[in-house]
Amino acid sequence: MxxxxxxxxxxxxxxxxxxxxxxxxxxxxxxATAGSATGSTSDPMRGAAWLWLGAHHIPFSLALAPTAIxxxxxxxxxGAMLLPFFVIRSSFNxxxxxxxxxxxxxxxxxxxxxxxxxxxxxxxxxxxASPSVTPQWYLAPVFAFFLSLFATLxxxxxxxxxxxxxxxxxxxxxxxxxxxxxxxxxIATHISDxxxxxxxxxxxFFGGLLLLLLNILYIPSAAVATLSYFxxxxxxxxxxxxxxxxxxxxxxxxxxxxxxxLPTTRAPIALVGILLFIAAGALLAYWxxxxxxxxxxxxxxxxxxxxxLLSYLSSGSLMxxxxxxxxxxxxxxxxxxxxxxxxxxxxxxxxxxGRDKR
Numbered sequence: 001m002x003x004x005x006x007x008x009x010x011x012x013x014x015x016x017x018x019x020x021x022x023x024x025x026x027x028x029x030x031x032a033t034a035g036s037a038t039g040s041t042s043d044p045m046r047g048a049a050w051l052w053l054g055a056h057h058i059p060f061s062l063a064l065a066p067t068a069i070x071x072x073x074x075x076x077x078x079g080a081m082l083l084p085f086f087v088i089r090s091s092f093n094x095x096x097x098x099x100x101x102x103x104x105x106x107x108x109x110x111x112x113x114x115x116x117x118x119x120x121x122x123x124x125x126x127x128x129a130s131p132s133v134t135p136q137w138y139l140a141p142v143f144a145f146f147l148s149l150f151a152t153l154x155x156x157x158x159x160x161x162x163x164x165x166x167x168x169x170x171x172x173x174x175x176x177x178x179x180x181x182x183x184x185x186x187i188a189t190h191i192s193d194x195x196x197x198x199x200x201x202x203x204x205f206f207g208g209l210l211l212l213l214l215n216i217l218y219i220p221s222a223a224v225a226t227l228s229y230f231x232x233x234x235x236x237x238x239x240x241x242x243x244x245x246x247x248x249x250x251x252x253x254x255x256x257x258x259x260x261x262l263p264t265t266r267a268p269i270a271l272v273g274i275l276l277f278i279a280a281g282a283l284l285a286y287w288x289x290x291x292x293x294x295x296x297x298x299x300x301x302x303x304x305x306x307x308x309l310l311s312y313l314s315s316g317s318l319m320x321x322x323x324x325x326x327x328x329x330x331x332x333x334x335x336x337x338x339x340x341x342x343x344x345x346x347x348x349x350x351x352x353x354g355r356d357k358r
Contacts, residue, residue: 004099004109011095012116015088015148016124019055024048029206049128053135055080057143058125061134062319074316075326077217078224081147081313088117088151096156106157114148164298167287171280171299172306178276179223186261193260201255215258221314221327222258228311228328229263230273231336235315236325237262245270254323274340281344289352300345308334 027047050060054076062071092113099109121144125137161169187194203211225235234244237259242249248266253259284303288296311334315327 004112007095007098008109008113009116011091011098012113012120014094015084015091015117016052016120018087018091019084020048020052023051023055026210027051030210046128046130046133049124050133050135053121053125053128053140055083056121056140056147057081057313058121058140059136059316061136063132064319069320071319071321072317072324073319075221075318075323076316077214078220078310078314079217084147085151088148089155092152092155110149110152110156113152114145117148118144162298163291164288164295164302167284167295167299168302168306170287171284171303172310174283175227175276175280176220176223179226180219182226183219183222183261190261194257197255197257197260201257211257215256218256218258222261224310224314224333225328228333228336230270231277231333231340232271232274233329233332233336235328238323239321239325241325245273252322254318277337277340278344278347281341281346282348283344284341285345285348285352289349293349296345296349300342303341304334304338307337 024045027044031044031047054060057076057078057080059072059074059076062073063069064071092110095113096106096109118141122137122140125135125140128135129137198208198211201207201211228235229244232245234242234247236242237253238251240249241251243263245267248263250262253262281300284299285296288299308330311328311330315325315330317324318326
């Protein structure tokens with residue numbers, strides 16, 4: 001057990017360091033080129049820690065200069081979570097190689113590694129606070145533990161998911177893949193709008209590279225918003241806004257290139273996308289009923305819960321009160337998904353049961 005603890009701790013520290021080092025470089029270059037309000041060398045170190053914490057989806061409380069207006073930053077890029085995920089997975093594989101089978105329970109090693117990593121994230125979130133930016137350190141244990149545990153479950157001797165989980169993963173992967181294809185088409189057809197927004201930012205060479213990376217990391221969040229749009233519930237870009245096929249109200253938007261693909265008016269024809277979710281429900285039932293009605297119910301429940309989680313992770317507040325509502329409505333999109341997929345699943349179940357009675 002002592003060897004398991006020492007190896008897990010050392011590789012948990014390495015997991016944190018592998019991602020902190022490139023973030024430190026980014027923060028140092030930004031500090032050297034743009035400077036800071038205080039001119040303190042601690043600013044880039046804190047900035048690196050905040051970038052790292054943001055990749056774990058840990059929100060921040062803000063006191064916006066110059067009047068210290070309260071703000072909140074929780075609309076973080078969903079794609080950024082892949083960075084710590086793959087780093088943790090790689091480090092855990094190395095830890096298992098180092099242990100060389102000196103353990104009796106792999107799941108115990110996973111939990112120990114995840115607990116050490118969670119302690120590191122929580123400590124850094126607590127000690128990196130400043131008068132103007134305060135990471136919500138009390139949320140760090142939740143995000144860090146489940147992210148690290150999920151990453152370790154995909155390493156070593158992998159935990160075999162149940163049939164219902166596999167079906168849920170296949171269905172959501174299909175829907176998100178279709179949403180990404182729609183985004184790729186919109187980017188191609190709105191490239192002039194995206195270019196115009198990029199030019200107005202005048203980010204420079206290094207800033208342009210970082211802006212490109214940030215846009216890429218927000219694409220998974222945009223994919224969830226695209227699904228919500230075609231489900232009929234839409235999404236928000238600021239308070240009192242609603243971008244959906246039937247209701248459209250949009251004020252000022254942030255100067256962010258990816259927002260160049262936003263619809264410019266209502267488009268009721270997009271409500272035909274509801275048929276896609278009904279078809280997805282039918283496909284879910286077709287796959288699941290091959291293993292029984294219990295598998296169907298579990299797959300449906302897992303799908304609804306997964307959509308609620310994705311909705312939560314891809315929405316939030318963007319610093320100011322005017323941008324306090326960004327992304328999809330968690331309850332609206334989850335409810336619409338549950339109803340539309342449920343209709344498709346019920347219809348397919350009745351069809352298959354009726355065919356079997358013949």
